[in-house]
Every structure is written in C-alpha cells, then in structure tokens.
Amino acid sequence: MRPHDLTEIRHLALFRDMRQSSFDALMQAAYVQGFPQGLELIRQGDHADFLHIIIDGAVELYASWAGRETTMAVVRPVGTFILAASIRDAPYLMAARTLERSRIVMVPSSDLRAVFREDSGFAVSVVEELAGCYRTIVRHAKGLKLRSSRERIASYLLRQSMIAGNVAGFILPIEKRILASYLGMTPENLSRTLKVLEADGVKIDGQRVIITDRARLTAVARPDALIDGPEPDDTGRGSTLPPVIARS
Amino acid sequence: MRPHDLTEIRHLALFRDMRQSSFDALMQAAYVQGFPQGLELIRQGDHADFLHIIIDGAVELYASWAGRETTMAVVRPVGTFILAASIRDAPYLMAARTLERSRIVMVPSSDLRAVFREDSGFAVSVVEELAGCYRTIVRHAKGLKLRSSRERIASYLLRQSMIAGNVAGFILPIEKRILASYLGMTPENLSRTLKVLEADGVKIDGQRVIITDRARLTAVARPDALIDGPEPDDTGRGSTLPPVIARS
DNA sequence: CGCCACGTTGACAGAAATCAAGGTAGGTGG
DNA sequence: CCACCTACCTTGATTTCTGTCAACGTGGCG
Numbered sequence A, B: 001m002r003p004h005d006l007t008e009i010r011h012l013a014l015f016r017d018m019r020q021s022s023f024d025a026l027m028q029a030a031y032v033q034g035f036p037q038g039l040e041l042i043r044q045g046d047h048a049d050f051l052h053i054i055i056d057g058a059v060e061l062y063a064s065w066a067g068r069e070t071t072m073a074v075v076r077p078v079g080t081f082i083l084a085a086s087i088r089d090a091p092y093l094m095a096a097r098t099l100e101r102s103r104i105v106m107v108p109s110s111d112l113r114a115v116f117r118e119d120s121g122f123a124v125s126v127v128e129e130l131a132g133c134y135r136t137i138v139r140h141a142k143g144l145k146l147r148s149s150r151e152r153i154a155s156y157l158l159r160q161s162m163i164a165g166n167v168a169g170f171i172l173p174i175e176k177r178i179l180a181s182y183l184g185m186t187p188e189n190l191s192r193t194l195k196v197l198e199a200d201g202v203k204i205d206g207q208r209v210i211i212t213d214r215a216r217l218t219a220v221a222r223p224d225a226l227i228d229g230p231e232p233d234d235t236g237r238g239s240t241l242p243p244v245i246a247r248s
Numbered sequence C: 001c002g003c004c005a006c007g008t009t010g011a012c013a014g015a016a017a018t019c020a021a022g023g024t025a026g027g028t029g030g
Numbered sequence D: 001c002c003a004c005c006t007a008c009c010t011t012g013a014t015t016t017c018t019g020t021c022a023a024c025g026t027g028g029c030g
Helices: A003-010 A020-029 A083-088 A109-118 A120-146 A149-163 A176-182 A187-200 A214-221 B003-010 B020-029 B083-088 B109-118 B120-146 B149-163 B176-182 B187-200 B214-221
Strands: A031-035 A040-042 A050-056 A059-065 A068-075 A079-081 A095-098 A102-108 A169-171 A202-205 A208-211 B031-035 B040-042 B050-056 B059-065 B068-075 B079-081 B095-098 B102-108 B169-171 B202-205 B208-211
Touching: A003 A020, A003 A050, A003 A102, A020 A102, A020 A109, A050 A083, A050 A109, A059 B120, A068 A079, A068 A120, A068 A176, A068 B120, A083 A109, A083 A120, A083 B120, A102 A109, A109 A120, A109 B120, A120 A149, A120 B059, A120 B068, A120 B083, A120 B109, A120 B120, A149 A187, A149 A208, A149 A214, A176 A187, A187 A202, A187 A214, B003 B020, B003 B050, B003 B102, B020 B102, B020 B109, B050 B083, B050 B109, B068 B079, B068 B120, B068 B176, B083 B109, B083 B120, B102 B109, B109 B120, B120 B149, B149 B187, B149 B208, B149 B214, B176 B187, B187 B202, B187 B214
Parallel strands: none
Antiparallel strands: A031 A102, A040 A095, A050 A079, A050 A102, A059 A068, A059 A095, A169 A208, A202 A208, B031 B102, B040 B095, B050 B079, B050 B102, B059 B068, B059 B095, B169 B208, B202 B208
16 A cells, blocks of 8 residues: 555544544555456445445446346445444445546454544544434435435536535536436436526536526525535544545 | 333334343433323423333424424434433534323433443443434435425335335325424425325325325335335344334 | 547426315313 | 214326437537
C-alpha cells in the first residue's frame, strides 16, 4: 500500500480516532487491489469477509431480484461500504460493481471485529459510521415513499447543485440510467421528466445541468433536511461524506 | 420499574452481553412511562435525547413530508427504536406514535454513549443491533424498488404466515391502512390487490388470513431471504426480532 | 467507417392514485 | 337492547403516472 493511501485512510472518519497500534494492525491485515471497470466485486448473498474502502474510482451498490436490478448507492473515494454485513458476519444484501477503474482496500472482517472490541475509539467511529449509513438509507426510503418521480428528480438536482457549492451549473456525476435506477424509475421516465422540468427552472444538456430558476425548482422539490441530508459543509465529526449519491 | 421489566430488558440482545454494573448504571438513569393510544412520542426533526424500549403495546414509526405520511415500521415488545439517532446525537428522521396503550423505557442518550465507550460487550451489542436495523431497512427499500404492489403484499402474507409458525391461517397484526402505508401504497390499492390475490391461493376475511394454496402464493411472491429476512427461528445471537413489520 | 452503448422519443398498456359513495363492525349512550 | 356514531374498509369510476416496447439518434472508440 502506498504511504499516501495509508495517510488518506487514516484521515477517514472511520479510522481517525483509533490508536495507532490498532490502525497498524488493521492495515497490516488489509490489502489494496486494483479493478477494471464493470467488475463485480461483491455478489448479493455472498459471505462478508472484508470491509471495502474505495480510494480511487467509483463503485455501484445494487440489488437484484427476479431478474430486475436497482441501484442502491454509488460510493466514491474515500468511502467505505459493506460495513454492516462485515460487522454482523452476515451475507451481503447488495452487490457491488465498479463503474470505473478502481482501487480498493480490503480489510478482513475478523480483524475489524477484533479491533472493534479492543479500541473503544474505533468502536465509537464504527457505530457512528453505521448510524450514518442507516440514516442515509432511511432518507432514501422516505424519498421513495413520500415523493413523486418529479419531486425526487428536482430534489436530486438541487442537492447536487448544493454539493457543487450552490452553483447554478454542474455536471451529473453518474450516468442517467444509473441515476434513474437510484431514484426508482426507468431511464425513459427520467428522460421525459427531465424534459418536463425544463418548465420549472432547470436546463439539461447531456450531462450538463443548469439551474435557471432556483426558486421555481425549489418550489417543486421542496427540499427537506430530513430527507435530502444536511448541508454538505456539515462534515460534523468528519463523516465519510456522500459525494455522489449516498453512503453505503 | 418493575423487576420483571428489568429482567426482560436484561435479556434483550442489546443488553444481554454487558456487565451488570453497566446495566445497572443505564437502568438507574432510565425511566418507564405509560402512554395512551395514539400519542405522538417523537416528532420528526426533534433532538434524540433518549433511546426508547417498548415493553408493552405497539409503536408506529412514520415519516412525513409535504403533508403526506408513510409508515416506516411498527415496533412491538420487546424492541428498541431510535437507536441510530441516539448514538449520533442527531435529529430524528422519523416520528413515533403509539398504536395502542404502551409502556416504554427511556434511556438517556448521553448515558448510552458513556456506557458504550466503557463496556466493549455493550459496544458489540449496539453495533450489531444497529447493523440489524440497517439491514432491515435495506430489505425494505429493496422490496419497494424491486417488487410490484402485488408481489409485496404476497411476500408480506407469506412472511407473516412463517412467523406465525408456517401455519395456513393467521390474523393480520396491524390495521390494513397502516399495512398499506408500510408497503408503499394506498389503502384502496391494498384492498383491491388483496381481492385479486384470492385467485392466487389466499383468502382474506377482515383481519383473518388463510393461505389456501401456498405453492401458488409463493410463485407470486417469490420470497427471497435477502429481502424478506431470515427464518424467524434465526434468533441468532438473539436479535430484537421483528415480530410485526420490521425493527427500527 | 461502423459498431455499440447510452439516451431520447413516441405510442401504448398497465399500475396506482384520486375522488366519491357505500358498507360494516365495534363502541357508546339513550 | 337498540340506535347511532365513528373509524375503517371496500367498491366503483376516472385520471394520472409509470412501465413497456419499439424505433431512432448520437457520440465515443476500435
């Protein structure tokens, strides 16, 4: 593992407050691996042997059933995923695949659990990370159940704009078909609804988005901190923030 | 607090593996309260000062936005809820109200966090409980995104049957309008779809459900351990099992 | 150049929400 | 004991939303 990577991981919320000896123990057991684009890292139902940390690239977490698939989250550096299954020593509820060439650190679940028991600073970080993951997916479920497609899209666009620094223009960080799946609709529906939204203060040109009338779009989206998440500058105790879609 | 209640709480997965001194400390800070039916215990957005443990009655966790509401879970004894917000010291993402007269133990979040730091056995339990909550809502989101209304209803009925001991007949544990909301549809839609399902091996009479053709219903529901959850006898390390709908 | 994946568009079908009446059961009070 | 009230549930008619299927466009890349 490159020293630079170690430093970066060490600064992750999850590993920031642990003893150096604990960190060293974890990292000694861990290893880094590079993966090409489109590779299935984790299959649904597999046993959770490793906590994954992405330090380069992008990973999609998705679920499937009866031949259907849906995107549950997209994780970008530096973020962790599959923490819950690792902790519980349980089968993965979601699969994971790379969306780009990616480099990923894999920490054996057994070491994770051992260090958790010994280092209460780490234990606090794990439980906070996990609570954050839980809250993220609660928000996701709330959005799905309480908002229409149009409202979900509008909220997403406003949220991305905010993350980009409250600018009017930004680039969609993921492909539209994946966004559609994440938002719980078909690509066709997303495409059409984006067009409809042009009457509500947003201009879409390929991956480029320009918010032309923020007030109007906000009226449609009715953003809510208890669904859309806190201000992006709320790094709080320093969470593994969700730069694209959500944390795992 | 009655000794019986203390014993019952002590046997909860969350409190089973902690030191007696830690348990005593927590329980000394905690108090029990009785609530009438229909009382709002927690409001969305409020600050999370207490972990709640329900020892009698039933509590609905729900979310609201723009005048709409949706049921996220129903918790029955003996279960905990609102753990994530307590741990994170964050605002509640969901509201809670009693569905029946209920008795609830409230443990101050600050004590919870203090004991968490000192008692690694408790820390393990907390993180496992939380991971369980996370996994439960991931399943919920998967069901919403991957299954149609009809499939969700069929799965729910099969699941309830299994929890009741794989019997053909059982009683719906919650009102239909709440079930509809939990399953992400309107009461009208639930009502109609239940009727349609009578052609698929299930008979509904009020709250009474009789599965007349399990194979047929199973073919519709296509139950999946990664959505519907493990066998009910998988109390595993003894989780706060989800007797009705889901754990918080 | 031509393939291929992604996105868009159109026509249509199906699912679900909405609006509006009824019906039913359980509880209350006369 | 019965009438009535109130929630809950059901049913029907209708609209809206969303998915499906099919065709076409387009941009990147071999």
